[in-house]
Amino acid sequence: MITFLADTFHLLQRHIRTTLRIPIWIAVTLIQPIIWLTLFGQLFRRVVELPGFEASSYIQFLTPGVVIMTAFFGAAWSGMGLLEDLNEGVIDRLLATPIHRGALMAARVLHAALTVSIQAGIILLFGLVLGARLPGGLLALPVIVLLAALLGAGFSAISNGLALLTRREETLIAVINFFGMPLTFLSSAFIAAELMPGWIRFIAQGNPVNWAIIAARDAMQGQAWAEVWLYTALLALFVLVASSLATYTFQIYRRAI
């Protein structure tokens, strides 16, 4: 266990170092959510007037959605880093050392969670500047960041696992594109659950992206904390399952190559 934690820590240091050397990367990934917030916030301003919308303003409704969506997409692409390491021979070099295979995955997942947390914090602040409010108090901020981090961790594990299974950029890109959009639109990121068609609402119930969005929105409104903790627990479970499966892909990789 101690060696597992030490290995994870050392590998995580490397990932953080790399990110800090190219901090522009975090900034670039923030451009899109900020455009979403400003543009959609204006475009759909009057949507809240529809019956069924509880939020006081669309920006209030949209901010948690965009935070979670950014976390989801950022993490979904994290397998690309593993592919680069794979092509450069870094993965093979690491696999030939006595380190825990789990640590290889844990470091990547933690790194994704950290990156996502920073991004979530910045987007939240931007949302507040644009007029979003926190009626339930400041506790909402760390809770939303935590939800984003958990969702990011889970999808980063899935993305890294897929990267090891497919071992090709083209395939990974296709898979992410295929599932990325549906997973965001089959959620209440843009529209209240009450206004979704029944079948979408049904599917959305099993969508971790939707869990995170509902919980983040509740936290933002300062309501239904029991629901918030329930979804937090579900997301934590999702992270555990996804990370275990992703770690197992190292064994498949060993057999395939």
Add this chain to the structure above:
Amino acid sequence: MSINVKIQPVETGQTIEEAGLAISVKGLSKTYRNGVQALAGVSFNVRRGEIFGLLGPNGAGKSTTVRILATLTQPDSGQAVIAGHDVSREPDQVRQQFGYVAQTSGVDKYGTGRENLTLQAQLQRVPARQIPDRVAELLVWVGLTEAADRLVNTYSGGMKRRLDLAMGLVHEPGVLFLDEPTTGLDPETRAALWQDLARLRQERHLTVLLTTHYLEEADHLCDRLAIIDHGQVVVEGTPNELKAQIQGDTVMLEINGSTEPVAALLRPFAGVLEVIPNGTAVLARVTQGATAVPVLLKALEQAGIKVQAVTLSRPSLDDVYLHHTGHHFAANGTAALESNMTDNKA
């Protein structure tokens, strides 16, 4: 007085230790999922402290063998034991025994040389207190002290390769795997790396298993080598032993005028195995070059034939390769391919 010889049953691990073997490979075979058979029963032994070469063209199975030894892939059948630990059954113990320098570098481009070495030392479980000194010492050893705090991105191919080598040595392993260490390097860098490897053996006494498709590299660097072709070891021995198995030396005599009568003149001599007229020269394969040359020259002088030049050549590894595989060595594997095609036609 009697000498009492007691034979004690020992564990497999110990037997190998006692035999002085660092690596023992028996009957490894591996077929990839796409149906390509990479190994068809590879066996060889590497003694402690020697530089052992796996020589063969691309696609012969060298890298697959090393990847199995480095626990990166699993064989379909066969056994490999490193320093007494079975690769398939005890991968964790095996991973502490070796350093691995792969064909593709495997260093982190966005880290400095020092950071790369430090991380590798941490992951190889070198005690934290020893790491800074160990890293500094290795940087000196590979001549990268000045570049130590630059990003690897800015390194030349040779510098990267030397860093790779240092990474493989950071935990002071007993065995070092070098997979095609000089492929893609320019001749100067290659010569420098050869010197590094020679130094390695002198100073660190470790066992090195290297793969190469360069005949001269195998000849120059290896204490012993195995020629591997189509997933099998065709012959194993020291470069000199292998060359000595090929009978005779080649004497090339450059002649003015007709070569046919000269060939006829030389054929009956004792020790001459074969004479082939070849344009303006006569090639004679003889059992002992050094003793045959004066005899042949004298005979030609007496016959009034003027010899322009004499070249005596020992059998090369290329001759060895040809003898054992039935085709000439071609680094890019074309020879192997051609022989396959003729096989198919027949």
